Amino acid sequence: MALSPKWIATVEDGLSNRDWDAYDALIQSEIGECACSERATAYNPRFIENVASGYVCVDWMLIKAMLWVESGGPRQASWKTRPMQIGNPGDPAYGVLKKSAEGSALVMSPALAAAIRTQSIDSPELNIRAAIAYLFTRMAKFDVRSVVDESDKTIHTVTIARGDSLERIAGRVGTSVEVLKSFRSEVSTTQLRVGEKLRYRKAKMGQIIVGWRKWDFATIAARYNGGGDPDYADKLAFVTRLFSQLKR
Amino acid sequence: MPVRPLVAVLIASLVFVAAPLGAAPAARLPSWQDFYRIVHPALVRQEVIDPRRALVHLACLCEARSPGGFLFRVVEVRELVRGGPSPRGVNQLLVLDRQLKVTDRIEIATAHGLYCDGASIILDRPAESPRLGQEGNLLRIDDGGRISSLGEIEAAGMEGIRPVLSSRPSLTRPRSAP
Numbered sequence: 001m002a003l004s005p006k007w008i009a010t011v012e013d014g015l016s017n018r019d020w021d022a023y024d025a026l027i028q029s030e031i032g033e034c035a036c037s038e039r040a041t042a043y044n045p046r047f048i049e050n051v052a053s054g055y056v057c058v059d060w061m062l063i064k065a066m067l068w069v070e071s072g073g074p075r076q077a078s079w080k081t082r083p084m085q086i087g088n089p090g091d092p093a094y095g096v097l098k099k100s101a102e103g104s105a106l107v108m109s110p111a112l113a114a115a116i117r118t119q120s121i122d123s124p125e126l127n128i129r130a131a132i133a134y135l136f137t138r139m140a141k142f143d144v145r146s147v148v149d150e151s152d153k154t155i156h157t158v159t160i161a162r163g164d165s166l167e168r169i170a171g172r173v174g175t176s177v178e179v180l181k182s183f184r185s186e187v188s189t190t191q192l193r194v195g196e197k198l199r200y201r202k203a204k205m206g207q208i209i210v211g212w213r214k215w216d217f218a219t220i221a222a223r224y225n226g227g228g229d230p231d232y233a234d235k236l237a238f239v240t241r242l243f244s245q246l247k248r
Numbered sequence: 249m250p251v252r253p254l255v256a257v258l259i260a261s262l263v264f265v266a267a268p269l270g271a272a273p274a275a276r277l278p279s280w281q282d283f284y285r286i287v288h289p290a291l292v293r294q295e296v297i298d299p300r301r302a303l304v305h306l307a308c309l310c311e312a313r314s315p316g317g318f319l320f321r322v323v324e325v326r327e328l329v330r331g332g333p334s335p336r337g338v339n340q341l342l343v344l345d346r347q348l349k350v351t352d353r354i355e356i357a358t359a360h361g362l363y364c365d366g367a368s369i370i371l372d373r374p375a376e377s378p379r380l381g382q383e384g385n386l387l388r389i390d391d392g393g394r395i396s397s398l399g400e401i402e403a404a405g406m407e408g409i410r411p412v413l414s415s416r417p418s419l420t421r422p423r424s425a426p
Contacts, residue, residue, distance in 0.1 A: 005311075007333070013425075022420050069333075069334050070332055071266035071332070071333075072332070076333075078331070078332065082331070085329070085331050085335075085336065088303035088330060088331035088336075089329070089330060089331070090298040090300035090327070090328050090330070090338075091297075091329045091331075091336060092329075092336075093335055093336065102378070113421075116270035119264065142378070143381060144358055175303040202390035212352070215271035221358065222357040222358045224336075225334060225336055225337060226336050226337035226338060226339060226355070226357050227326075227337040227339045227356070227359075228334070228335045228336045228337025228338075228339075229327050229331065229335060229337070231360075232334055235334065242373040
């Protein structure tokens with residue numbers, strides 16, 4: 001579907017109007033570098049550590065493109081209130097974040113979760129931060145698995161009895177085979193010796209991020225925009241191409 | 249009592265009373281207007297449709313029959329969050345029992361429902377169920393009207409879906425047949 005000339009003219013205003021860059025620093029700070037960062041709550045350094053999830057670092061310009069598409073630019077009234085539209089009446093995204101539901105608790109920093117719960121979403125900074133959190137929530141793949149219980153940091157010990165297996169021990173003491181193995185990686189079922197002590201921490205079932213969807217425009221359109229704007233993916237592609245002409 | 253609510257109540261009672269309980273066929277809604285008049289408020293009451301959003305599509309897609317023979321209506325709802333130039337869509341496929349209670353729902357985003365075939369609901373592209381951890385365009389429902397599995401079927405290559413699903417395609421026929 002062809003993008004409307006009016007919409008194209010609107011976003012092309014961003015080529016000459018620096019007001020469209022007003023939130024660049026905020027977005028860069030939120031997304032972070034794809035390496036160790038002083039800002040531990042930034043998304044890229046935080047998620048790149050979880051190698052098993054296959055996280056690929058996100059370019060902050062993608063979020064900038066979404067901001068342009070979502071807001072329509074600084075000439076819109078919402079630019080200084082809800083530029084990313086989070087919190088518009090009936091918006092399910094805001095409810096998800098406020099309740100830390102649908103896995104968003106694993107995506108948001110505790111400070112951001114608290115801010116979304118207690119502060120006005122009509123502040124543009126918080127609105128953008130909330131939108132980024134919702135995007136990451138929608139792009140993550142979650143599963144419920146046995147994880148270390150962070151509410152109990154005690155390291156316990158258990159003595160192996162005759163006939164024990166790791167599964168049996170884990171069930172008896174309230175941990176998981178994975179946790180038992182993490183304390184002694186060479187342990188396997190065949191190496192258990194009666195009387196030997198194993199260290200462990202308590203485990204519980206919890207939600208974890210196990211993977212990520214492809215960060216392409218079509219997936220973002222479906223997952224973030226929910227199929228509301230049939231041109232969403234094309235608009236993102238257009239704005240991204242437009243960025244190559246930005247001379248700041 | 250005003251006339252319109254009275255008519256709605258009468259139609260609703262026909263819907264609920266006409267079919268016996270169990271595996272008997274569900275009563276047909278008399279017309280599209282009646283469907284809208286009855287189903288829409290039922291979905292608002294269950295907070296599936298949010299009146300603050302713009303309702304842009306509400307249609308009964310088809311009736312699915314569970315393995316135990318229970319009939320469920322499959323309804324497609326598409327809403328837009330008002331406000332931005334690129335409004336967020338809240339697009340869902342709903343499974344409704346005879347009392348119009350939503351037994352399950354799934355977010356369909358850019359996908360659309362095509363038709364039902366027995367306990368299967370076929371979409372034009374994959375949807376995803378976080379509860380099941382599965383995705384696919386072939387949804388199967390159980391006797392409670394819950395989506396129990398998602399699989400893949402090549403809907404685009406099926407017979408009979410053009411131009412307007414005048415005949416229901418057989419899931420057992422080879423998809424490559426012209």
